[in-house]
Amino acid sequence: MTLKDWLRSGFLRTHCSSRQEIVELFAISDRDLANCRTTGLDAEWRMAIAYNAALQAATAALAAEGYRPARGESHHWRVIQSLAHTVGADGDTVEQFDRFRKKRNLSAYERSGAVSDQEAEEMRSLAERLREAVGQWIQTAHPELAPGNAKA
Amino acid sequence: MHPDQRWYLRDIARRTGCALGNLRRELSGLAEAEIVTTTRDGNRRYYQANPACPLFPELAGLIRKTVGLAEVLRDALVPLGDRVAAAFIYGSQASQETKAASDVDLLVIGRATFADVASAVGPLQETLGREINPTVYPADEFRRKVRAGHHFLKAVLCGEKMFLIGGERDLKRLAEKRFPPDAL
Numbered sequence: 001m002t003l004k005d006w007l008r009s010g011f012l013r014t015h016c017s018s019r020q021e022i023v024e025l026f027a028i029s030d031r032d033l034a035n036c037r038t039t040g041l042d043a044e045w046r047m048a049i050a051y052n053a054a055l056q057a058a059t060a061a062l063a064a065e066g067y068r069p070a071r072g073e074s075h076h077w078r079v080i081q082s083l084a085h086t087v088g089a090d091g092d093t094v095e096q097f098d099r100f101r102k103k104r105n106l107s108a109y110e111r112s113g114a115v116s117d118q119e120a121e122e123m124r125s126l127a128e129r130l131r132e133a134v135g136q137w138i139q140t141a142h143p144e145l146a147p148g149n150a151k152a
Numbered sequence: 153m154h155p156d157q158r159w160y161l162r163d164i165a166r167r168t169g170c171a172l173g174n175l176r177r178e179l180s181g182l183a184e185a186e187i188v189t190t191t192r193d194g195n196r197r198y199y200q201a202n203p204a205c206p207l208f209p210e211l212a213g214l215i216r217k218t219v220g221l222a223e224v225l226r227d228a229l230v231p232l233g234d235r236v237a238a239a240f241i242y243g244s245q246a247s248q249e250t251k252a253a254s255d256v257d258l259l260v261i262g263r264a265t266f267a268d269v270a271s272a273v274g275p276l277q278e279t280l281g282r283e284i285n286p287t288v289y290p291a292d293e294f295r296r297k298v299r300a301g302h303h304f305l306k307a308v309l310c311g312e313k314m315f316l317i318g319g320e321r322d323l324k325r326l327a328e329k330r331f332p333p334d335a336l
Contacts (some may be wrong), residue, residue: 092271099270106285111257113304116289119266 003085015068023147025060029053029131044107046120051104054127057134061086064142087137158198226316228272237262238318246312255283261294298327
């Protein structure tokens with residue numbers, strides 16, 4: 001499976017990204033990475049905020065590669081799986097991220113409160129790792145889009 | 153569940169809670185159909201699942217997905233060793249309200265992380281045909297939240313539980329006792 005295959009199957013659309021877009025997605029990711037440390041917030045929310053930080057970073061990588069997910073139910077799943085094809089995330093990382101996706105869905109719709117502080121921390125550390133990886137990857141793979149680089 | 157093990161009659165009676173007479177009749181029927189094999193060792197007769205029986209894979213699958221659920225999950229958690237202080241299934245699976253597509257809700261208390269537990273039980277989702285949703289608490293956080301009357305833990309602790317590791321007493325101990333930071 002490649003991103004091109006997903007495009008052919010209609011799971012992705014082509015997308016023309018810009019430095020401005022990457023800057024904005026990174027800004028949301030960084031904002032959420034800061035917000036998920038807010039003490040006094042429930043673990044469930046902190047996990048959801050950290051999850052969003054990671055998702056925005058993954059979306060930025062996909063956009064830089066020239067794609068965006070087609071709208072639909074598996075939107076988040078696609079973006080998470082795409083990390084293997086953009087930044088070359090390993091199977092464990094992708095799987096861990098996807099488990100948090102399920103956990104977030106469950107806590108939103110069925111099992112409110114079934115998130116521990118430790119789990120929120122695990123999601124935060126995963127999000128930090130991914131945000132870092134996407135930042136570095138864009139510098140080398142798409143320097144023309146990297147925030148802070150002089151216009152190519 | 154354990155086709156490599158053989159069991160003698162009283163052992164099976166103890167584990168299943170069936171009367172000896174009924175059990176003997178059922179087993180001789182199963183032996184006749186070659187679903188189980190019997191061996192004699194001294195004056196004891198042993199019964200064992202027969203993997204050569206053409207129905208074996210289907211029967212094993214049925215058991216794994218129903219009454220054997222807890223055992224399958226326990227086996228998956230055992231490699232985490234003392235990093236799991238207690239683990240149980242709660243929700244519809246524990247209260248036997250299981251619908252075909254019921255998820256398995258799993259609560260784990262100990263030093264293991266969510267990633268550890270999710271990787272240990274993840275591969276079972278396909279075998280069991282059900283999603284497994286773990287929630288993992290370090291002992292300290294568990295105790296703190298139980299004491300604070302955390303709504304989720306309160307509901308779970310009041311509800312039905314199917315223990316995989318530890319039991320009610322361990323849970324009570326975990327909820328009450330203060331641990332040195334590295335103990336659990």
